[in-house]
Amino acid sequence: MVVLMDPLEDPDDILRAHRSREKTYMFDVAFDYTATQEEVYRATTKGLIEGLISGYNATVFAYGPTGCGKTYTMLGTDKEPGIYVRTLNDLFKAIEETSDDMQYSVSMSYLEIYNEMIRDLLNPSTGFLDLREDSKGEIQVAGITEVSTVNAREIMELLMKGNKQRTQEPTAANQTSSRSHAVLQVAVRQQSRCRDVLQEVRFARLFMIDLAGSERAAQTQNRGQRLKEGAHINRSLLALGNCINALSEKNGNKYINYRDSKLTRLLKDSLGGNSRTVMIAHISPASSAFEESRNTLTYADRAKSIRTRVKRNLLNVSYHIAQYTSIIADLRSEIQRLKKKIAEQSGRQSNADRTDIRHVQAEVQAHSTQQSRAEMDQLREQLIEAFRQQMEIRKRLMELDNTNMEIQIDTSKHLLTIADWEQERSRHHRKWQSERRKESFHKDETEKDSDTPDSPPDSTETQEVAMARENLVVLMNEQKKIRKQKAGLECLLGQLRERARRLEELLPCRVSSEEQREVLGLLCKVHELEIENAEMQSHTLLKDNVIRQKDVVVQRFAQHRQLCHEIIQQQRQFINNHSLLVPPQLQELYDIYIRELDEGNLDRVIALDKVTIHTLKEGSLPKIALPSRGRDPLQELDSDQESVRTLGSETRQGRVKVRRHTLPPILPEPDGDSNRVFKSSPHAKQMKNSVVMTPPPIHINGQGNRELLPSALDGALSYSLLSHSVSSHLDSSPESSENGTEAPLTPKVQIYTIHK
Numbered sequence: 001m002v003v004l005m006d007p008l009e010d011p012d013d014i015l016r017a018h019r020s021r022e023k024t025y026m027f028d029v030a031f032d033y034t035a036t037q038e039e040v041y042r043a044t045t046k047g048l049i050e051g052l053i054s055g056y057n058a059t060v061f062a063y064g065p066t067g068c069g070k071t072y073t074m075l076g077t078d079k080e081p082g083i084y085v086r087t088l089n090d091l092f093k094a095i096e097e098t099s100d101d102m103q104y105s106v107s108m109s110y111l112e113i114y115n116e117m118i119r120d121l122l123n124p125s126t127g128f129l130d131l132r133e134d135s136k137g138e139i140q141v142a143g144i145t146e147v148s149t150v151n152a153r154e155i156m157e158l159l160m161k162g163n164k165q166r167t168q169e170p171t172a173a174n175q176t177s178s179r180s181h182a183v184l185q186v187a188v189r190q191q192s193r194c195r196d197v198l199q200e201v202r203f204a205r206l207f208m209i210d211l212a213g214s215e216r217a218a219q220t221q222n223r224g225q226r227l228k229e230g231a232h233i234n235r236s237l238l239a240l241g242n243c244i245n246a247l248s249e250k251n252g253n254k255y256i257n258y259r260d261s262k263l264t265r266l267l268k269d270s271l272g273g274n275s276r277t278v279m280i281a282h283i284s285p286a287s288s289a290f291e292e293s294r295n296t297l298t299y300a301d302r303a304k305s306i307r308t309r310v311k312r313n314l315l316n317v318s319y320h321i322a323q324y325t326s327i328i329a330d331l332r333s334e335i336q337r338l339k340k341k342i343a344e345q346s347g348r349q350s351n352a353d354r355t356d357i358r359h360v361q362a363e364v365q366a367h368s369t370q371q372s373r374a375e376m377d378q379l380r381e382q383l384i385e386a387f388r389q390q391m392e393i394r395k396r397l398m399e400l401d402n403t404n405m406e407i408q409i410d411t412s413k414h415l416l417t418i419a420d421w422e423q424e425r426s427r428h429h430r431k432w433q434s435e436r437r438k439e440s441f442h443k444d445e446t447e448k449d450s451d452t453p454d455s456p457p458d459s460t461e462t463q464e465v466a467m468a469r470e471n472l473v474v475l476m477n478e479q480k481k482i483r484k485q486k487a488g489l490e491c492l493l494g495q496l497r498e499r500a501r502r503l504e505e506l507l508p509c510r511v512s513s514e515e516q517r518e519v520l521g522l523l524c525k526v527h528e529l530e531i532e533n534a535e536m537q538s539h540t541l542l543k544d545n546v547i548r549q550k551d552v553v554v555q556r557f558a559q560h561r562q563l564c565h566e567i568i569q570q571q572r573q574f575i576n577n578h579s580l581l582v583p584p585q586l587q588e589l590y591d592i593y594i595r596e597l598d599e600g601n602l603d604r605v606i607a608l609d610k611v612t613i614h615t616l617k618e619g620s621l622p623k624i625a626l627p628s629r630g631r632d633p634l635q636e637l638d639s640d641q642e643s644v645r646t647l648g649s650e651t652r653q654g655r656v657k658v659r660r661h662t663l664p665p666i667l668p669e670p671d672g673d674s675n676r677v678f679k680s681s682p683h684a685k686q687m688k689n690s691v692v693m694t695p696p697p698i699h700i701n702g703q704g705n706r707e708l709l710p711s712a713l714d715g716a717l718s719y720s721l722l723s724h725s726v727s728s729h730l731d732s733s734p735e736s737s738e739n740g741t742e743a744p745l746t747p748k749v750q751i752y753t754i755h756k
């Protein structure tokens with residue numbers, strides 16, 4: 001709890017007795033001036049590290065007026081390092097503990113935002129940098145220097161060096177006052193060490209931000225007339241304040257304008273999106289700083305009610321069927337080649353056995369030597385390594401293909417947005433033209449005034465369309481980059497294959513026949529296992545893909561069904577209200593419809609569909625009694641869909657001649673075979689033939705899984721010159737669940753007495 005007391009308040013002034021400005025704020029933690037750097041770090045940031053290495057984004061930012069200790073809390077000094085270094089130290093420790101199973105890559109960048117310009121603090125010579133949105137909608141700083149290091153000392157040196165590049169100027173309150181926002185970004189990418197064709201890659205970003213002093217923005221907030229000036233001086237802080245205000249409003253539908261400043265664009269996820277966020281609010285206990293403290297605490301209090309939604313950032317190699325099949329084909333042909341070689345070698349050897357006994361003796365001798373065994377082992381190692389490298393490159397190629405496909409899907413989405421808008425615009429334009437024509441015709445007759453505007457309707461692009469165009473440019477550049485990377489990797493793969501082939505060529509002259517067979521046999525085994533694995537993965541992915549598509553189709557049908565239902569009900573109402581005569585055929589159809597509804601047949605089909613999908617997602621084939629028992633469930637789904645489609649088209653074309661009393665049953669398709677998805681499913685064939693899938697034509701509500709995320713506020717003031725200090729900390733840390741439900745913020749409250 002933090003109690004803000006009004007320094008002007010006079011307890012004897014009874015006229016102002018009810019107009020006290022004293023206010024109490026509740027936060028998760030409040031620190032006084034005795035708090036150490038370690039205590040502040042432990043209570044605010046340490047808890048984020050576990051989430052970070054599991055793939056959850058996190059943000060810590062220091063907010064408050066000048067001279068209240070923001071830089072001290074975040075950067076600290078050599079002797080008393082702040083949150084930056086302590087966090088990175090603990091992060092590296094955590095990584096080391098799990099590095100036996102997992103492989104990590106950590107990179108860091110450090111930048112400042114000064115007067116809406118971004119500078120790389122690790123390499124200021126690069127000039128001003130731009131913000132770009134990548135294919136996943138994440139904001140990236142184009143061209144920023146990223147360093148990878150796991151040494152805390154090196155980090156401190158880098159940060160100190162970077163901080164010297166920061167824009168600072170002396171103020172009355174602080175000799176080294178930072179006039180810019182400093183952002184330290186740490187990206188952690190994690191991947192299992194076990195080699196598998198399908199791999200889960202987790203990645204997360206941690207932002208640690210030391211904001212510029214908030215006093216100017218706060219002042220302009222207070223005195224409305226200076227708001228514009230404040231916005232000019234520090235647009236970022238003002239935009240941040242606006243975002244906090246908008247996000248904390250009870251009815252959460254309000255538009256949040258993150259695009260107002262570079263800072264808010266960069267912090268978009270941290271503020272209202274996918275990140276666990278801690279806000280550390282700094283205040284001065286000096287009575288002269290009452291207004292600034294009040295503003296800071298007000299923002300902190302609002303920020304407390306912001307809900308963010310965290311989800312684990314996972315990259316997995318889905319939609320790779322086309323690539324897997326090509327790998328499988330590749331590996332198969334390699335196996336054939338190796339098998340042939342083994343056969344040839346054995347044949348040649350047995351001939352030699354028969355013809356030259358001296359050769360056999362020499363061979364036996366050679367076998368027994370230690371040297372030949374060592375050489376043999378070495379060759380085997382080299383072969384296996386060559387194969388592993390090839391597999392690695394192939395996987396990277398698949399990942400690139402996957403990213404490329406996601407980019408293409410995104411591109412299609414943006415193109416659709418633009419196409420929709422253009423269609424809408426030309427519709428308005430046509431409407432305007434026809435109205436003009438009509439009016440000019442009537443005008444001749446009646447000389448009436450025109451209601452239609454003289455100029456065509458406004459065709460300025462909406463913000464969404466402008467963004468879509470911007471994103472298209474970014475996506476196209478990314479595609480170019482990917483193509484380049486792919487070409488490089490393909491070239492490398494060619495070289496590796498060549499190297500492996502040369503190794504194989506060496507085998508006959510360097511090791512004996514028995515060992516050759518062993519080596520080649522081993523190689524085949526490895527290849528075979530890899531192929532089996534790849535086949536299994538591709539089957540799973542294929543199923544997954546088909547299910548995803550089915551999900552979309554089912555949703556679409558459900559929506560459509562709902563629409564039809566409403567139309568039927570309203571028409572029926574209309575008929576009844578006006579006592580209209582209904583043709584008997586129509587009445588019969590309506591009876592069938594009502595019977596279906598009463599018996600709940602449709603609901604049963606949908607429920608069945610859901611069970612099927614769920615069971616398939618769980619990985620086991622369903623044992624439920626489907627209409628056509630014993631067949632491939634994927635085909636069942638196909639046939640269901642086909643029946644619905646056929647029924648729809650027949651009805652449309654008026655081909656339903658025989659009146660029925662119930663709807664036709666969903667019939668199995670004639671072809672009974674097939675667990676072999678590649679052979680049976682039309683989707684499989686389609687996917688097998690297409691390298692990149694086209695996105696489904698339906699827009700689904702894009703709000704992904706979401707979850708509450710912690711925000712934290714802490715005022716960490718430990719300023720030796722001040723007579724006393726107040727600070728508070730808010731850290732809502734809801735358990736982030738992967739199912740994306742929202743949880744209310746439940747701040748922990750601690751009370752600190754404030755002493756001199």
Ligand SMILES: Nc1ncnc2c1ncn2[C@@H]1O[C@H](COP(=O)(O)OP(=O)(O)OP(=O)(O)O)[C@@H](O)[C@H]1O
Pocket residue numbers: 064065066067068069070071072073174176177178179211212213214282717718719720
């Ligand atoms: N807990 C503390 N212990 C010792 N010195 C402190 C502490 N907190 C702040 N200081 C000192 O107070 C001065 C101002 O702190 P600092 O520069 O961190 O403030 P700031 O909030 O970042 O200011 P600005 O917004 O102007 O950059 C610095 O000299 C700093 O070393």
